[in-house]
Amino acid sequence: MKGGAMTSYHTMPVKKRWSWLVIAVLGLVLLSMLVPLAFLLGLHNGFYSGGYVTEKRSSVSSRQNVTLDSPLIKDFGRKSVKEAENRTTGFTVPTQVSKPPPKGDNVGVGSSAEGTKTIQVIGDNEKTCELKYGSYCLWRQQHKEKMKDLIVRKMKDQLYVARAYYPSIAKLPKLDQFSQEMKQNIQQFEHIFSEGTEDTDLPPQVEKLIQKMETTIIKAKAAVVDCNNVDKKLRQLVDLTEDEANFHMKQSAFLYQLAVQTTPKSHHCLSMRLTVEYFKTSPLDADVSESLLNPDLHHYVILSNNVLASSVVINSTVMHAKVSRKQVFHVLTDKQSFFSMKMWFFTNAYKDATVEVLNIEDLDLLKGQTPSHLSMRQELRVSFLSTSESRTEYMSVFSHWHYALPKIFPNLKKIVVLDDDVVVQRDLSALWNLDMNEKVIGAVRFCAVKFGAIKNYLGKENYDSSSCTWMSGLNIIDLDRWREHDVTKMFQSLVQKRLTETTTLGATVLTFRGLLMDLDDTWVLSGLGHNYGITNEAINKAAVLHFNGNMKPWLELGISNYKVHWRKYLDLENRYMTDCNVNP
Structure with missing residues (x-):
């Protein structure tokens, strides 16, 4: 018994060790089969794509380079172009929305570095090109060129279809010869595209x-293949x-903006x-202090950092004035443009x-406000998209x-801005x-945008939608009435309530409720910066042409049919x- 017991004691552990060894060997064999299989499958997908994977990686890589390496495109990539409207003078880049608007009317606001904004009033329909990208789409339609790559596009369509069928064709042993032929055709097309992108770059035997x-x-479509692949x-x-x-x-729209x-x-x-x-x-400076302080003269105020634009405004106003010596122009500009403005108006005379x-x-x-928070002027794009209307409007505000x-002109009674x-x-x-009629400001009504459309930016104040x-x-302002109603304080109080905007x-809009006098529509014609x-x-x-919108007359992208009315005063x-070489 003791001997048997001893024998049993030595035999059992040996059997256990052998069983574990067998399991380990079987596991290694299984792994050795799975890993090469996975590798072959991955290689198979990469090879039989006929260049598709290579092209896809190349495309993604180039897109990442543009998006990540370029700060301008990076800024564009994370912000919609519709939030980058509509700087009229100087340089600015798009900035993101500071606070999402309340839900309900789908109204959104964007801001630029120098005060230009975008407001969107959007319904439930799909966004159109114009509403999404503003006047870029109008400009693109007007400057549409004849296609120079019609044949190239046809070839790309063929290449796409061939690449889709090639992996399935390559799996069939009976079609090895056809598979090689198909691969050769795909490679020929890829080589052609690497040499040029227009029809004129194509070889004679195309x-x-x-x-x-x-x-x-056609032959590939006739073959029996796995349709799912x-x-x-x-x-x-x-x-x-x-x-x-x-x-x-999006990139084109951004570059346009x-x-x-x-x-x-x-x-x-x-300017330099x-x-x-x-x-x-x-x-x-000439001694003109008496004219500057004389309230009986006609005082015009222009807020601008654009030398040429200010010059055209003054020149066109003086050219049509019956008595130019009664006209006084006050150009308010920023520190950066001050000296160039001074030099320009010192060397150029505008009659009397x-x-x-x-x-x-x-x-x-x-x-409490630094110049970086302020701007010469604010211009907004207001977009409407609903079941009943689809349009885009541009409006300028103070x-x-x-x-x-x-405060700047304490001695004056009336001014025209x-x-x-x-x-x-x-x-x-x-x-x-x-x-x-004891009103503070005279302006042309803009009924294309009503209070109800911008209600999310009017707070809980009482108003007629x-x-x-x-x-x-063009605005005529009674400064005496302004001071009497303390309009500036009213405005600052409303701004304090909307610090996040x-x-x-x-x-x-709320400041001048009940204080606005309607000017006749013939005084101002708007839309020359966006409406073709x-x-x-x-x-x-029209007495005054207003180039509100993106396409200002001093830009190359301005609407050529209207620019003539601006250029003649240069x-x-x-x-x-x-x-x-200034030749706008």
């Missing part, structure tokens, strides 16, 4: 290659193409040359009119600086004879403009 590929595709490949190709198309569409928001090189040169000349010559240039940043007018005008994107076509002296808004551009639209459908008859009837022979 028609034969297209016919050969067409025959190959073909369907999967086609879906992948379609999704990739759609993603790339959307990316390029960047072009309309950036100061042209020639304009920047002009004028600044240098100012410090070289140190011109002395008086021109004063002020650096508004040195006036210490708005306490900036914070406008509410300091009574002109935006720098207007052209005057009639004598404006009649504005000083208007009976304002059917009331029309109004635009800047990026636009003064709500505060401006304005007739010459309407233009000729002195293109001016030596500074000639030296800098």
